[in-house]
Amino acid sequence: MSLTMEAVKSAIESAVPGAGVELVTNPSPSGQHWLRLDAAHAFQVATFVRDTLGFDYLSNATGVDWPDKEIAEKVKVTRSVTKTVDGVEQTVEETVEETRKRTEPGYLEVVYHLFSVAKREGPLVLKLRTVNRSDQIELPSLTPIWRAAEFQEREVFDLYGIVFTGHPDLRRLLMWEGFKDHPMRRDYVEPDDFEYEPTAHDEVLARVTARQQTGAGQ
Amino acid sequence: MSDAVIDKTPSLAKPDGWNRPPVIEPDGEGELLEVAMGPHHPSTHGVFRMDVALDGERVIRLKPVFGYLHRNHEKIAEGASYLASMPYTDRLDYFCSMTNNWAYALAVEKLTGQEVPERAEYIRVITAELTRVQNHASAIGFLLQEMGASGTPLMYAFREREKILDLFEALSGSRMMCNYMRFGGCRVDVSTAWLDAARKVVAGLPGFVDEIDRFLTSNEIIMARCQGVGILKPELAVNAGISGPMLRASGVNYDIRKVDHYGIYDRFKFRVPLGDHGDIYDRYMVRMLEVRESIKILEQALKEIPGGPIMDPKAKIRGFRPKPGEAYGRIEAPKGELGFYLISDGTPNPYRYRVRPPSLINLTALEDMTLGQNVADVVLIFGSVDIVLGEVDR
Numbered sequence: 001m002s003l004t005m006e007a008v009k010s011a012i013e014s015a016v017p018g019a020g021v022e023l024v025t026n027p028s029p030s031g032q033h034w035l036r037l038d039a040a041h042a043f044q045v046a047t048f049v050r051d052t053l054g055f056d057y058l059s060n061a062t063g064v065d066w067p068d069k070e071i072a073e074k075v076k077v078t079r080s081v082t083k084t085v086d087g088v089e090q091t092v093e094e095t096v097e098e099t100r101k102r103t104e105p106g107y108l109e110v111v112y113h114l115f116s117v118a119k120r121e122g123p124l125v126l127k128l129r130t131v132n133r134s135d136q137i138e139l140p141s142l143t144p145i146w147r148a149a150e151f152q153e154r155e156v157f158d159l160y161g162i163v164f165t166g167h168p169d170l171r172r173l174l175m176w177e178g179f180k181d182h183p184m185r186r187d188y189v190e191p192d193d194f195e196y197e198p199t200a201h202d203e204v205l206a207r208v209t210a211r212q213q214t215g216a217g218q
Numbered sequence: 219m220s221d222a223v224i225d226k227t228p229s230l231a232k233p234d235g236w237n238r239p240p241v242i243e244p245d246g247e248g249e250l251l252e253v254a255m256g257p258h259h260p261s262t263h264g265v266f267r268m269d270v271a272l273d274g275e276r277v278i279r280l281k282p283v284f285g286y287l288h289r290n291h292e293k294i295a296e297g298a299s300y301l302a303s304m305p306y307t308d309r310l311d312y313f314c315s316m317t318n319n320w321a322y323a324l325a326v327e328k329l330t331g332q333e334v335p336e337r338a339e340y341i342r343v344i345t346a347e348l349t350r351v352q353n354h355a356s357a358i359g360f361l362l363q364e365m366g367a368s369g370t371p372l373m374y375a376f377r378e379r380e381k382i383l384d385l386f387e388a389l390s391g392s393r394m395m396c397n398y399m400r401f402g403g404c405r406v407d408v409s410t411a412w413l414d415a416a417r418k419v420v421a422g423l424p425g426f427v428d429e430i431d432r433f434l435t436s437n438e439i440i441m442a443r444c445q446g447v448g449i450l451k452p453e454l455a456v457n458a459g460i461s462g463p464m465l466r467a468s469g470v471n472y473d474i475r476k477v478d479h480y481g482i483y484d485r486f487k488f489r490v491p492l493g494d495h496g497d498i499y500d501r502y503m504v505r506m507l508e509v510r511e512s513i514k515i516l517e518q519a520l521k522e523i524p525g526g527p528i529m530d531p532k533a534k535i536r537g538f539r540p541k542p543g544e545a546y547g548r549i550e551a552p553k554g555e556l557g558f559y560l561i562s563d564g565t566p567n568p569y570r571y572r573v574r575p576p577s578l579i580n581l582t583a584l585e586d587m588t589l590g591q592n593v594a595d596v597v598l599i600f601g602s603v604d605i606v607l608g609e610v611d612r
Contacts, residue, residue, distance in 0.1 A: 026543050026544055026545075027541065027542055027543045028328075028329050028330075028331075028540070028541060028542070028543020028544060028545055028562070029328070029329070029330065029331030029543075030328040030329055030331075030543065030544070030545035030546075030547075032328075032544065032545060032546060056456050056457065057456055057459065057472075058459055059459060059461075059548065059555060059557060059574060060546065060557050060559055060572070060574040062559060062570075062572045062574075064561065064569075064570050111559070113546050113557070113559070113574075117456050117470060117472045120477050123546055125546070146457060146459065147238075147454070147457045147458040147459070147582060147583075148457065148458050148459025148460075148579060148582060149459075150458075150582055151578055151579065151581070151582055152579070159290075159292075168238060172285075173284055173285065174284055174285040174288040174611060174612075175285060175288070176285065183290055183293060184290070184292065184293055
């Protein structure tokens with residue numbers, strides 16, 4: 001790749017002021033480092049990357065789930081302890097090793113692999129993160145920029161539950177309409193009842209009829 | 219059925235104008251008809267549905283519906299070791315298991331930095347190009363089948379395909395589910411007898427292509443039904459992530475064998491066929507010409523194949539744990555760009571395993587190609603995309 005990641009980063013920073021771009025090094029021998037964008041400026045940055053840097057081909061868009069992580073750390077703590085030494089009460093400084101647990105909040109991530117057909121460059125890897133995994137799961141959709149993301153973002157919405165704002169047609173892609181969960185999340189538990197499938201009876205039938213009458217939805 | 223059923227206002231973001239399929243208004247005469255083509259339609263190559271809205275014979279909306287064959291391949295792979303997913307990749311695009319194996323092996327090799335011995339690279343090229351030949355042959359056969367040439371062209375294509383599948387069976391023990399490649403090489407070595415048999419098959423291939431050319435390429439009916447139908451503009455093709463023969467039929471010179479130089483493809487002399495109009499006929503022709511180019515590669519590879527080991531001696535089969543990191547590896551599979559995106563966290567299982575399926579993404583522009591066309595041509599346009607549902611739904 002003739003264009004280095006640092007050059008891309010600085011080009012983005014000068015073109016889109018205020019955009020948070022972080023270059024993250026990939027420790028793998030593949031050497032595919034990535035840029036982490038902030039969600040607020042991602043659409044602008046992506047437009048710039050396509051129109052000015054020439055990355056016109058979005059090859060791959062996918063999600064990754066990073067659940068809450070519990071990290072156990074050993075911390076050295078110094079504290080004063082009252083001890084009785086030779087019958088005399090004294091306050092002694094003592095260093096103790098303690099195991100502390102802290103929880104790192106999880107998030108959902110979208111990964112885009114971009115290539116340039118005209119300049120034959122790539123991959124340029126862009127990553128976006130949600131704030132958390134439960135309620136703030138919106139990210140800007142890049143489908144208006146690269147049409148290739150249309151089905152792939154629908155798939156990410158389906159399997160990971162990331163809501164893409166600005167997507168023209170955000171519906172489930174692989175699971176059926178009415179399915180509740182997001183199967184690719186790490187904490188997804190498969191239901192016991194594998195036989196369940198929506199059939200056109202009773203309430204499903206009523207819903208289908210209602211939809212046909214109002215003409216809403218697909 | 220009334221107009222109300224048709225969702226006429228999709229309220230789309232239109233920054234470019236051509237980024238979304240155009241909204242076609244019905245002419246106001248007669249009724250609109252909604253047809254569900256599939257999931258059990260003979261032309262869908264499996265279980266796939268197109269919800270088509272028709273104004274007379276004209277398609278004014280088409281929405282593909284996926285998921286009938288969904289088994290969450292990616293989730294299963296995240297619960298299995300790296301090697302355990304290798305046989306499962308055969309089941310993605312079950313016509314081209316060799317290239318699926320290669321794409322996955324390539325991604326893992328990028329992740330770990332393994333080297334592939336020269337002989338193994340040659341074997342990979344030979345098997346992949348044989349796969350391309352048989353895939354394109356059957357794709358053309360199926361296309362003609364859908365055009366109404368019932369049976370005969372498809373059987374001609376399958377005759378050649380069987381010869382290639384026999385080679386695969388002799389090599390890997392299975393006709394279609396080959397499970398042949400490994401990280402850092404291949405599973406078994408090819409014998410001299412196998413190479414001779416392969417040379418014999420390859421020597422017969424140009425005759426097959428000539429035969430198809432003679433009977434079909436200038437056939438009046440085929441030209442009438444294919445030319446100018448299902449046009450895909452190059453700008454849209456690039457923007458919509460179309461890959462493989464579909465992209466090149468639209469005139470975009472982008473072949474990953476030439477762009478990425480993966481494997482040893484830069485050693486072979488071959489050209490990249492391009493289309494002019496991006497219609498069904500161009501897709502047919504590009505596939506025909508690609509078969510001819512593949513034959514050239516095969517002849518060179520079968521002539522030059524060296525001796526030596528077929529596995530990286532440092533390759534670890536047991537206790538395979540790549541260092542933390544990630545990699546995206548892609549190859550030019552017969553249907554387009556097949557990519558694997560892997561994230562390793564240092565454990566024996568991949569943390570994230572993603573398949574970039576060419577079949578699914580090539581369908582992104584299906585609606586754009588079909589709008590305004592006759593419903594009978596939808597079957598042809600869809601057939602010219604050349605998909606396999608095992609890969610679309612995964």
